[in-house]
Amino acid sequence: MSPWEDRVKTLIRNGRIVTAQDDYQADLLIDGEVISAIGRSLKTEAGQVVDATGLLVLPGGVxxxxxxxxxxxGTVSSDDFETGTRAAAYGGTTTLIDFAIQSKGQSMRTALDTWVRKAEAKATIDYSFHMIVTDLPDAGIEEMNSLIRDGVTSFKLFMAYPGVLMVDDGTIFKAMKNASRYGGLVCMxxxxxxxxxxxxxEALAQGKTAPKYHALTRPTTAEAEATGRAIALAEIADAPVxxxxLSCAEALSKVREARDRGIPAYAETCPQYLFLSIEDYDRPGFEGAKYVFTPPLREKWNQEELWRGLAQDHLQVISTDHCPFCFKEQKELGRDDFTKIPNGGPGVETRLSLVYNGGVRTGKITLNRFVELVSTAPAKMFGLFPRKGAITVGSDADVVLFDPEAEATISASTHHMRIDYSLYEGWRVRGVPRKVFSRGRLIVDGDTFLGRAGAGSFVRRSTYSGL
Ligand SMILES: [Zn+2]
Known part of the structure; x- marks a missing residue:
């Protein structure tokens, strides 16, 4: 039976359903695009029956x-909405929130239209956008309100990249105050x-041009200072942030301190900061360029602090900041000057396996917390829950059958991201997605991709309501 026929019923039997709170054996019935029943030994006539014995049944990654x-x-990230969403699906992620970028003087609405056009015919899974605000005249405030009403309920502002994306504190304050008034959330x-x-x-003047200077010129204190300032601005604006x-312990302590005072400050980290370190810039030749993204990798001891932050809810979300540029041709642009290396690395495909293998199997976080960090909390934070991030009757049937015992080797030669290197080349991980459903359709079955470009939809998100 073709998975594209309407209203296919799928019965997933004998799986172990794991959510942010629960962990139990049950059958799951998918009717069309949504989960329609959960129970023991469900009796139903389903078009397809999937045996999930030995597998975890998880809400799709967000x-x-x-x-x-x-x-x-001067270049473009190497995954588009087709290759990027396909790779995401292979890795057990069924919803992405990408970023539409308002250029200076442009209306946010125009920026959103541009990004929707990039995505709509290509996306294989559901998606949404945060709006990157680079410019906020008074007319922009009404526009923020209008975007929020249309389901674009989060905005990102930059305290870095002067002359390109950076905005001043007044603009940040104004954005926070108004976003919060209309139910939006500002990301910093x-x-x-x-x-x-x-x-x-200074570094360039001294002839320091190698990739490692990308890290050495971006101290942790510069991140911590801005983190503290962003939180202070949010506090004055009476807004969440x-x-x-977030990449380092010093910045984390700012978030922890604010949360201890009851301030609605939240933060995400990414696998690269949990598994890699500043030592990766010392690789031979120009290899360090593979790790040039912002913030940069930090000293290794930060990793344990970040894991502790995740376990204790000082950090709420694990995202990827997936922004791939090929080593050949793209990273090359900065061979003689680290500031010209396109900033970004690949990761959308490996998030669940890495975090399961390195977090759950090592006892750093529980299995429930894993689901919360990669699916439920991001869905709640950004107005997608309980449509996404949940295994409940009525939720979208975005479901991952995850094999906790299967092993895989991460490699650029086998991954599905359109990039010529992996940050984790040769790493062995245990814990692999086996089957992935997107709104009821089986789109990944082992090594086979069954999804199709354009099947993913733009998701209108709800207003901010905290975690
Ligand atoms: Zn980013």
């Missing part, structure tokens, strides 16, 4: 930080860009 088809420094790239720019200029890609 990755709230990706950059597909994104222009950067927290690094002190003005200071970093001066440090970078979400810090993206």
């Amino acid at each position: 990755d709230v930080h990706t950059h597909l088809d994104m222009p950067f420094g 790239h927290a690094e002190n860009g003005s200071v970093i720019d001066l440090i970078v200029k 979400y810090i993206v890609h």
Whole structure:
């Protein structure tokens, strides 16, 4: 039977359903695009029956930080909405929130239309957008309100990249105040860009051009300072704030301190900060360029602090910041000058396996917390829950059958991301998605992709309501 026929019923039998709260054996019935029943020994006439004995039945992963088809420094991230969403699906992720970028002087509505056009004919899974605000005249405030009404309920502002994306504190404050009034959430790239720019200029003047200087010119204190400042601005604006890609213990302590005072400050981290370190920039030749993304990799000891933050809810979400640029041709642009290396790395496909293998199997986080971090909390944070991030009757049938015992080797030669290297080349992981359903349709079956371009839909998100 073709998975594209309407209203296929699928019965998933004998699986172990694991959500952010629960862990139990049951059958799951999918009717059309939604979960229609959960129970023991369900009796029903389903078009297809899947035996999930020995497998975990998880809500599909929600990755709230990706950059597909994104222009950067004269090139474009190498995955578009077709290859990027296909790779995501292979990795057990069934919803992405990417970023639409308002260029200076442009209306946010125009920016959104541009990004929807990039995605709509290509996406194989559901998607949404955060709006990157680079410019906020008074007319922009009504526009924020109008976007929120249309389901684009989060905005990202930059404290880094002066002259390109960076905005001043007044603009951040204004965005937070107004987003919050209308039910939106502001996400912050927290690094002190003005200071970093001066440090970078100094390094280049001294002839320090190798990839490792990308990391050495972006100190953890510049991230921590901006994290603290973003939280302070949110506090004055009486608004929630979400810090993206938090990379180090110093910044984490700012979030922890605010949360201890009851401030609605949230933060995500990404697998690269949990598994890789500043030592990766010392690889021979130009290899370090593979690890040039922002914030950069930090000293290894930060990893344990981040894991502790995840376990204790000082960090709420694991996203990827997937933003791939090929080593050959794209990263090459910065061979003689690290500031010209396109910033970004691949990761949308490997998030669940890496975090399961490195977090759950090592006892750093529980299985329930794993589901919460990669699916439920991001869905709640960004107005997708309980449609996404949940295994409940009525939720979208975005379901992953995850084999906790299967092993795989991560490699650029076998991954599905359109990029010529992996950050984790040769790593062995245990815990692999076997089958992936997107709104009731089986789109990944082992090594076979059954999804199709354009089948993913733009999802209108609800307003911010906390976790
Ligand atoms: Zn990013």
